[in-house]
Amino acid sequence: MMDDTDLITAIASGDKTAMHQLYERHNGGVYAFAMAKCGNRELASDCVHDTMLDVWRTAQRFAGQSSVKTWLFSIARNKLVDALRKRGRLSFVDEVPETADTAPDPEAAAIAASESQRLHKCLEGLKDVHRAAIRLAFLEDLTYPEIARIEAVPVGTIKTRIFHAKQALMRCLQAAVRR
Numbered sequence: 001m002m003d004d005t006d007l008i009t010a011i012a013s014g015d016k017t018a019m020h021q022l023y024e025r026h027n028g029g030v031y032a033f034a035m036a037k038c039g040n041r042e043l044a045s046d047c048v049h050d051t052m053l054d055v056w057r058t059a060q061r062f063a064g065q066s067s068v069k070t071w072l073f074s075i076a077r078n079k080l081v082d083a084l085r086k087r088g089r090l091s092f093v094d095e096v097p098e099t100a101d102t103a104p105d106p107e108a109a110a111i112a113a114s115e116s117q118r119l120h121k122c123l124e125g126l127k128d129v130h131r132a133a134i135r136l137a138f139l140e141d142l143t144y145p146e147i148a149r150i151e152a153v154p155v156g157t158i159k160t161r162i163f164h165a166k167q168a169l170m171r172c173l174q175a176a177v178r179r
Helices: 004-012 016-038 041-063 070-086 108-113 116-124 128-139 146-150 155-178
Strands: none
Touching: 004 016, 004 041, 004 070, 016 041, 016 070, 016 128, 041 070, 041 146, 070 146, 116 128, 116 155, 128 146, 128 155
């Protein structure tokens, strides 16, 4: 099995099989990332399509300065930003929660986290930028610098987004346990 870099090299020379393999390997992650950012299935599907089409067209320009995965998510983010801008739904300012619970009850959070349905509901309640950062960090296993590159923001912004997302998740999970 070829690694991602080898697939990109093959795609750059017009190998459709390599493109298919790269698509199969990453379409789910790109789709989930786009869904986390926009919450619209149709737009997320379009984002995957546009991203993969861009990879096919520009594979020869991949310089290897980041991982292929980071490059793919960066393309997806740019495609999504363009689409949201066209629809007038893009906000460049994240709202910061007015209060942050600095002492969540770990036991209650652990019990709530074991309930995947509750966790999923809490994740859906996050702002798009927070949900996307959590997804990239914990489900796609990307580093903060890689996420920052994808999102085209400073690393500190990613750290802040993840901090606020974790706090919001803790509050939501604790509230679910109390009910």
